[in-house]
Amino acid sequence: MQYPAYASLSSTFRRIYRFEHLLALAGWDQAAMMPDGGNDARGAAMAELGVLIHQTLTDPALAEVIAAAKQEELGSDEQASLREMIRQWEHANLLPASLVEAKTLAGSHCSHEWRTQRANNDWDGFLANFREVVRLAREEAQLLSQHSGLSPYESLMNKxxxxxxxxxxxxxxxxxxxxxxxxxxxxxxxxxxxxxxxxxxxxxxxxxxxxxxxxxxxxxxxxxxxxxxxxxxxxxxxxxxxxxxxxxxxxxxxxxxxxxxxxxxxxxxxxxxxxxxxxxxxxxxxxxxxxxxxxxxxxxxxxxxxxxxxxxxxxxxxxxxxxxxxxxxxxxxxxxxxxxxxxxxxxxxxxxxxxxxxxxxxxxxxxxxxxxxxxxxxxxxxxxxxxxxxxxxxxxxxxxxxxxxxxxxxxxxxxxxxxxxxxxxxxxxxxxxxxxxxxxxxxxxxxxxxxxxxxxxxxxxxxxxxxxxxxxxxxxxxxxxxxxxxxxxxxxxxx
Amino acid sequence: MQYPAYASLSSTFRRIYRFEHLLALAGWDQAAMMPDGGNDARGAAMAELGVLIHQTLTDPALAEVIAAAKQEELGSDEQASLREMIRQWEHANLLPASLVEAKTLAGSHCSHEWRTQRANNDWDGFLANFREVVRLAREEAQLLSQHSGLSPYESLMNKxxxxxxxxxxxxxxxxxxxxxxxxxxxxxxxxxxxxxxxxxxxxxxxxxxxxxxxxxxxxxxxxxxxxxxxxxxxxxxxxxxxxxxxxxxxxxxxxxxxxxxxxxxxxxxxxxxxxxxxxxxxxxxxxxxxxxxxxxxxxxxxxxxxxxxxxxxxxxxxxxxxxxxxxxxxxxxxxxxxxxxxxxxxxxxxxxxxxxxxxxxxxxxxxxxxxxxxxxxxxxxxxxxxxxxxxxxxxxxxxxxxxxxxxxxxxxxxxxxxxxxxxxxxxxxxxxxxxxxxxxxxxxxxxxxxxxxxxxxxxxxxxxxxxxxxxxxxxxxxxxxxxxxxxxxxxxxxx
The missing domain is CATH 1.10.1370.30 (Neurolysin; domain 3)
Incomplete structure (x- = not known):
């Protein structure tokens, strides 16, 4: 193997890609196929896999592999690939798993309820869920901002x-x-x-x-x-x-x-x-x-x-x-x-x-x-x-x-x-x-x-x-x- | 917490349940919605999550928690629950992860191809994939049989x-x-x-x-x-x-x-x-x-x-x-x-x-x-x-x-x-x-x-x-x- 650390990273990201396949499918189904009664179980399942992906990206062992890959004499394509891996990895490591899970759950709940609330012009009902979504987004933005030096909003926009x-x-x-x-x-x-x-x-x-x-x-x-x-x-x-x-x-x-x-x-x-x-x-x-x-x-x-x-x-x-x-x-x-x-x-x-x-x-x-x-x-x-x-x-x-x-x-x-x-x-x-x-x-x-x-x-x-x-x-x-x-x-x- | 080991097991099985939710959805979609071109990626994604579930069930730490739960003074409902957990756990621990993944991949491939082969009355084409499915099923049956003392076929039927x-x-x-x-x-x-x-x-x-x-x-x-x-x-x-x-x-x-x-x-x-x-x-x-x-x-x-x-x-x-x-x-x-x-x-x-x-x-x-x-x-x-x-x-x-x-x-x-x-x-x-x-x-x-x-x-x-x-x-x-x-x-x- 020419670049063992880079190859190991590729394999980890391939695994994440496969998990994201299932999340993408579940999200599509939730919007296009799922009956209302399935939403709580779906939200919980998606959050669980989201946490797993987050755990994979925040595994301390991964940081070591990334450090090793940086030392490899990569070609320019692999360098670009490593740059994008690091972007995703850095982003994930700035956020604690509990925040990722809370965001997924709050967002899933709020957007599901929103479908009915919008039809009913129910701003107050929406607000009850939405305050939590905003609170968590601000928390995320603060964490990203401390790392990037950008403003909180810029940090979210940069995603x-x-x-x-x-x-x-x-x-x-x-x-x-x-x-x-x-x-x-x-x-x-x-x-x-x-x-x-x-x-x-x-x-x-x-x-x-x-x-x-x-x-x-x-x-x-x-x-x-x-x-x-x-x-x-x-x-x-x-x-x-x-x-x-x-x-x-x-x-x-x-x-x-x-x-x-x-x-x-x-x-x-x-x-x-x-x-x-x-x-x-x-x-x-x-x-x-x-x-x-x-x-x-x-x-x-x-x-x-x-x-x-x-x-x-x-x-x-x-x-x-x-x-x-x-x-x-x-x-x-x-x-x-x-x-x-x-x-x-x-x-x-x-x-x-x-x-x-x-x-x-x-x-x-x-x-x-x-x-x-x-x-x-x-x-x-x-x-x-x-x-x-x-x-x-x-x-x-x-x-x-x-x-x-x-x-x-x-x-x-x-x-x-x-x-x-x-x-x-x-x-x-x-x-x-x-x-x-x-x-x-x-x-x-x-x-x-x-x-x-x-x-x-x-x-x-x-x-x-x-x-x-x-x-x-x-x-x-x-x-x-x-x-x-x-x-x-x-x-x-x-x- | 009344039964800490049992509660810990419940939490592990809840996690597995959530992953199985996504596998069930992916399987339904594969049969009812998915276009042909998506099959390889779908098969790989399902196999990856299948391996993860298998890893969760075969984690040596789980064996210790099960041993501890057996020592707890469980009520009869919890005893029945533990019995079913152990059934699933024992089954998973008899099979190596590589076999589980190979089975999922071979089965997904064979049954996908079968849809066309059946329409074309193509037994020979089917046989090319099917031999591997049988080989792996026999391997599984042998492993289960060694544990249960049942015949290989009985061991599969008991699933x-x-x-x-x-x-x-x-x-x-x-x-x-x-x-x-x-x-x-x-x-x-x-x-x-x-x-x-x-x-x-x-x-x-x-x-x-x-x-x-x-x-x-x-x-x-x-x-x-x-x-x-x-x-x-x-x-x-x-x-x-x-x-x-x-x-x-x-x-x-x-x-x-x-x-x-x-x-x-x-x-x-x-x-x-x-x-x-x-x-x-x-x-x-x-x-x-x-x-x-x-x-x-x-x-x-x-x-x-x-x-x-x-x-x-x-x-x-x-x-x-x-x-x-x-x-x-x-x-x-x-x-x-x-x-x-x-x-x-x-x-x-x-x-x-x-x-x-x-x-x-x-x-x-x-x-x-x-x-x-x-x-x-x-x-x-x-x-x-x-x-x-x-x-x-x-x-x-x-x-x-x-x-x-x-x-x-x-x-x-x-x-x-x-x-x-x-x-x-x-x-x-x-x-x-x-x-x-x-x-x-x-x-x-x-x-x-x-x-x-x-x-x-x-x-x-x-x-x-x-x-x-x-x-x-x-x-x-x-x-x-x-x-x-x-x-x-x-x-x-x-x-």
């Missing part, structure tokens, strides 16, 4: 986008806040003069599902290594060898579920195309959640809402849902680029979406850094929704601060990933369009290879080989540059 | 029905072989004079599923703690808090899937009604697989195929599948008691079923005890099918020795449980009928409480409190008495 700082985010989001409100107003004025034909409901759910499957097929989803199901909150779960995406249907509207499927398929193809020889190691997994969102948003925003892609799938829409005046390519494009400030982030249009993210970023950052308490959230939410989007959410918890699952299970620090992802995606497509000036013509006739080949070569198969900043620069020739995002939005909404 | 011997089985099955062939012939002669109206296909699968759910509801299935799905081979899986049953549908016939659902619902209600305060301990789990089958067969054979029950659910059949001449209660009863020697065990009628079981018992016993080799199975199968049922299976592996999943994953010793279960079920119902001479009238109007209350009090909530023989004697007032089975069959098929 999802390592290397990102609040200073950089403030700069980026500050820039967006400069031009976005005006861009939204201009786009709304432009669209006020246009007429959009509304699609006539109902749309049978079985037909919507078939349409979704057909669109996934066009997008290259490997059905031998994944499934499409239904859950309350759509997500991409499972494991790289078996990716489980979900959507939710309503008979009143097919457009959200269809585009939701396009979005999750972007996540799925990233997972399905991770390098199989290292997929059991941290270096073989997705780079970060922001890069993950850059895949779903490449699919949904850059590709999915483009007139060229809508021209490609329009025949599928007609095949599964019947012919309608609303199903002309031009009208579908209008539906999918309609700008309307509204309550729900996951239903928001591309242009108002960043405002939702900035609102959550500002609230969760203040919450974790201890500047506000959970009780303060509704008032702050109401105020910011009014300022950023002119929307009144007072008393409307269901469509206000209870709308997202992220806070319910303690995933603070995730939200910025969405808008960072949108910016990365815009930057990828600027690069792809430079390489393929005829990109739209090729998309319209079903030749998606220029996109998928580029993503596969530059992002998917690179996994965690490079730090995010280097990944982006290698792929696009420059660091993260939000100008591409602004240019994309301006081109799409004002041209 | 499913502890306390049962080949001598007793030979006596029981020998008895059945005396009278069954003649009873089959007499029943066929009697039925030759009767006309049965065939149900007119097709039956939409969505409608069959709705019918199945309605029947489950009548049978008291708790949908807040379980689901109905589809798999290639129907089974009852999941965990007591969340029981997953499956069926398979064909548009050509609804009768098999409907009665299959009745069967699995019997398994499910046993699981759903295990005592919740001890369900995480071996003493709180199902007594044995034969007792488990006695529940499914109480539901399917004693209750489900009775004219009274068919009268109860006949309106549901008409509601979901439409009105047909074939759906008269009298005709449904004829369909569900039709005797016809045929290929497939799971599709066999009540009367020919024991012949299928005896055939498998004789072959697998010879295989495990080393009297025959895997290559010998088809010839032996052909011969016994001819003798017991007059059915020609030569060259027909798909409907012959490739039909069952049990051998594919190494579950040798299970088959006798089916017929033992049928005998226990007949004995339960003889007892219930003595208590309730008006049972059939009550069933017909939907009052199933006499059955469910008795099963709940005498079997479900007793879990593994007593050895099987004592459980049966406490419940029915006498030891296993196959005369009840014969009397039931004679009454149903010749009266």
């Amino acid at each position: 999802y986008e390592p290397g990102m700082t609040c200073a950089e985010l403030d700069r980026i989001f500050g820039d967006v806040k400069q031009w976005l409100p005006d861009l939204i107003q201009q786009a709304m004025r432009k669209q006020a003069a246009e007429s959009v034909v509304a699609a006539q409901a109902p749309f049978a759910i079985a037909a919507q599902r078939e349409l979704g499957l057909a669109v996934m097929d066009k997008l290259g989803f490997d059905f031998n290594a994944g499934r499409l199901d239904v859950s309350h909150h759509p997500f991409c779960g499972g494991v790289p060898e078996d990716v489980r995406i979900t959507t939710r249907y309503t008979e009143d509207d097919f457009t959200q579920s269809m585009m939701g499927i396009v979005h999750e398929t972007g996540h799925a193809r990233y997972e399905q195309n991770l390098p199989r020889d290292t997929v059991h190691l941290p270096v073989g997994r997705a780079r970060s959640m922001a890069v993950h969102e850059s895949q779903s948003l490449s699919f949904e925003m850059q590709l999915g809402r483009s007139p060229a892609f809508l021209a490609l799938i329009q025949p599928l829409v007609c095949q599964h849902l019947g012919e309608q005046a609303a199903f002309s390519v031009e009208n579908l494009a209008k539906i999918y680029t309609r700008v309307k400030p509204d309550f729900i982030r996951v239903d928001a249009d591309e242009l108002t979406y960043p405002a939702h993210v900035i609102l959550r970023y500002e609230i969760e950052r203040a919450l974790i850094d201890g500047e506000i308490e959970p009780d303060d959230i509704p008032a702050l939410w109401d105020e910011k929704m009014q300022v950023y989007l002119g929307v009144d959410t007072r008393g409307n918890f269901k469509n206000g601060c209870l709308q997202d699952i992220h806070w319910t299970d303690g995933s603070f620090g995730y939200f910025p990933s969405y808008t960072l992802g949108a910016m990365y995606a815009a930057q990828y497509f600027a690069t792809i369009r430079q390489l393929h000036p005829d990109l739209d013509q090729r998309i319209a006739v079903g030749d998606l290879a220029p996109i998928f080949d580029w993503l596969k070569a530059n992002i998917w198969t690179q996994a965690s080989r490079w730090e995010t900043a280097e990944l982006i620069e290698r792929a696009t020739g420059e660091p993260l540059n939000p100008a591409h995002f602004r240019a994309h939005l301006t081109q799409r909404y004002l041209a | 499913y029905e502890p306390g049962m011997t080949c001598a007793e089985l030979d006596r029981i099955f020998g008895d059945v072989k005396q009278w069954l062939p003649d009873l089959i012939q007499q029943a066929m002669r009697k039925q030759a004079a009767e006309s049965v109206v065939a149900a007119q296909a097709p039956f939409a699968i969505a409608a069959q599923r709705e019918l199945g759910l309605a029947v489950m509801d009548k049978l008291g299935f708790d949908f807040n703690a379980g689901r109905l799905d589809v798999s290639h081979h129907p089974f009852c899986g999941g965990v007591p808090e969340d029981v997953r049953i499956t069926t398979r549908y064909t548009e050509d016939d609804f009768t098999q899937s409907m009665m299959g659902i009745v069967h699995e619902t019997g398994h499910a209600r046993y699981e759903q009604n295990l005592p919740r305060d001890t369900v995480h301990l071996p003493v709180g789990r199902a007594r044995s697989m034969a007792v488990h089958e006695s529940q499914s067969l109480s539901f399917e054979m004693q209750l489900g195929r009775s004219p009274a029950f068919l009268a109860l659910i006949q309106p549901l059949v008409c509601q979901h599948l439409g009105e047909q001449a074939a759906f008269s209660v009298e005709n449904l009863a004829k369909i569900y008691t039709r005797v016809k020697p045929d290929f497939i065990r799971v599709d066999a009628d009540e009367l020919t079923y024991p012949a299928h079981v005896i055939l498998r018992y004789e072959i697998e016993r010879a295989l495990i005890d080393g009297e025959i080799e895997p290559d010998d199975i088809p010839a032996l199968w052909d011969e016994k099918m001819q003798v017991y049922l007059g059915v020609d299976t030569r060259g027909n592996f798909k409907n012959g020795c490739l039909q069952d999943i049990h051998w594919t994953d190494g579950s040798f010793g299970y088959f006798p449980s089916y017929t033992l279960g049928a005998m226990y079920a007949a004995q339960y119902f003889a007892t219930i009928r003595q208590l309730h001479p008006d049972l059939d009238q009550r069933i017909a109007v939907g009052d199933l409480a006499p059955i469910f209350d008795w099963l709940k009090a005498n079997i479900w909530t007793q879990a593994s409190r007593w050895e099987t023989a004592e459980l049966i004697e406490r419940a029915t007032g006498e030891p296993l008495n196959p005369a009840h089975f014969r009397a039931h069959l004679t009454q149903r098929y010749l009266a």
Whole structure:
């Protein structure tokens, strides 16, 4: 064996990968399949395995192996692999097992109850569980912060986008806040003069599902290594060898579920195309959640809402849902680029979406850094929704601060990933369009290879080989540059 | 703490229970949800957790705690609980971890490939994987046998029905072989004079599923703690808090899937009604697989195929599948008691079923005890099918020795449980009928409480409190008495 310590680490991480397989499956099932009565037993089982993984990573013997591996004359690939192992190991060793278990249990309980509480607009009921989730997240953030020297919130955010700082985010989001409100107003004025034909409901759910499957097929989803199901909150779960995406249907509207499927398929193809020889190691997994969102948003925003892609799938829409005046390519494009400030982030249009993210970023950052308490959230939410989007959410918890699952299970620090992802995606497509000036013509006739080949070569198969900043620069020739995002939005909404 | 060593054991077994939750879920998903491409990763993940459970049970420290618990002045309930812990612990400690892992991997691989091989009638392809499954099962049987003093086959059988011997089985099955062939012939002669109206296909699968759910509801299935799905081979899986049953549908016939659902619902209600305060301990789990089958067969054979029950659910059949001449209660009863020697065990009628079981018992016993080799199975199968049922299976592996999943994953010793279960079920119902001479009238109007209350009090909530023989004697007032089975069959098929 060339690198005995490194090989020993690989074997430990392979074991963890297998345990995580079962956790991922259990989490998918909990959201997509499990009846309510199974939740306590499921939560306990998942927590138990979570503790075991934590114990494996905090075993003092592992620290010795890591120290030994650092002394080995590793090749550059192994060095990158070791770097990612150490990142995961350090993170785990900063948290005591009791905190990990308490967080899993509190998060599982709170997010399970939230499903009913949200439907009942029951903020007080939610708060009773949520205070504990926040308390534990702050405890985690403090522990991480003491080690990293970052602020508590930054320390949580770095779980999802390592290397990102609040200073950089403030700069980026500050820039967006400069031009976005005006861009939204201009786009709304432009669209006020246009007429959009509304699609006539109902749309049978079985037909919507078939349409979704057909669109996934066009997008290259490997059905031998994944499934499409239904859950309350759509997500991409499972494991790289078996990716489980979900959507939710309503008979009143097919457009959200269809585009939701396009979005999750972007996540799925990233997972399905991770390098199989290292997929059991941290270096073989997705780079970060922001890069993950850059895949779903490449699919949904850059590709999915483009007139060229809508021209490609329009025949599928007609095949599964019947012919309608609303199903002309031009009208579908209008539906999918309609700008309307509204309550729900996951239903928001591309242009108002960043405002939702900035609102959550500002609230969760203040919450974790201890500047506000959970009780303060509704008032702050109401105020910011009014300022950023002119929307009144007072008393409307269901469509206000209870709308997202992220806070319910303690995933603070995730939200910025969405808008960072949108910016990365815009930057990828600027690069792809430079390489393929005829990109739209090729998309319209079903030749998606220029996109998928580029993503596969530059992002998917690179996994965690490079730090995010280097990944982006290698792929696009420059660091993260939000100008591409602004240019994309301006081109799409004002041209 | 009153019994510190016993309490420590309880905590260890609770941990194991939680891990088994995840294994049960992964197994259900593998059969009901997972796409093919996920199988290798799934098999590896399940094997890894299987090894961990095995390591937990074979930890030398556990032996010391068990020794200490034996010295504690336990109450009789705790003594029974300790007895069941020791049974599981002894079993695990007889097998090295490498064997457990190899068995899981070989069984998972063989049964996964079997799905395709069976469809292709590919015995040779199956044999290539199956030889390894047999080799490992023999190794396991040898190790168990050295400890128990039982024969290798008996040692495997005792995993499913502890306390049962080949001598007793030979006596029981020998008895059945005396009278069954003649009873089959007499029943066929009697039925030759009767006309049965065939149900007119097709039956939409969505409608069959709705019918199945309605029947489950009548049978008291708790949908807040379980689901109905589809798999290639129907089974009852999941965990007591969340029981997953499956069926398979064909548009050509609804009768098999409907009665299959009745069967699995019997398994499910046993699981759903295990005592919740001890369900995480071996003493709180199902007594044995034969007792488990006695529940499914109480539901399917004693209750489900009775004219009274068919009268109860006949309106549901008409509601979901439409009105047909074939759906008269009298005709449904004829369909569900039709005797016809045929290929497939799971599709066999009540009367020919024991012949299928005896055939498998004789072959697998010879295989495990080393009297025959895997290559010998088809010839032996052909011969016994001819003798017991007059059915020609030569060259027909798909409907012959490739039909069952049990051998594919190494579950040798299970088959006798089916017929033992049928005998226990007949004995339960003889007892219930003595208590309730008006049972059939009550069933017909939907009052199933006499059955469910008795099963709940005498079997479900007793879990593994007593050895099987004592459980049966406490419940029915006498030891296993196959005369009840014969009397039931004679009454149903010749009266």
